Amino acid sequence: MRIAIIIEPTCNLCGECVSYCPTRVYKIEENKLTYNSEKCIYCRACEPLCPQKAIKIKVEHNTLKHKQITTTKYF
Numbered sequence: 001m002r003i004a005i006i007i008e009p010t011c012n013l014c015g016e017c018v019s020y021c022p023t024r025v026y027k028i029e030e031n032k033l034t035y036n037s038e039k040c041i042y043c044r045a046c047e048p049l050c051p052q053k054a055i056k057i058k059v060e061h062n063t064l065k066h067k068q069i070t071t072t073k074y075f
Helices: 016-020
Strands: 002-007 026-029 032-035 055-060
Touching: 002 032, 016 026
Parallel strands: none
Antiparallel strands: 002 055, 026 032
């Protein structure tokens, strides 16, 4: 599973996500919101918390398909 964090331009650096995130994914550095998606536990608490609705989290699941065996011969 891969997690993509998208910060929209509407972010005004209010810091709500920084102070609320349980795994400290977000930081404000050099007047910009940065993040470490590897720390994200996909709790999604930041999405509804953001007053500007500037944070979007997308999850990509592994889509490997397994082959099914339709006939089996027993000896």
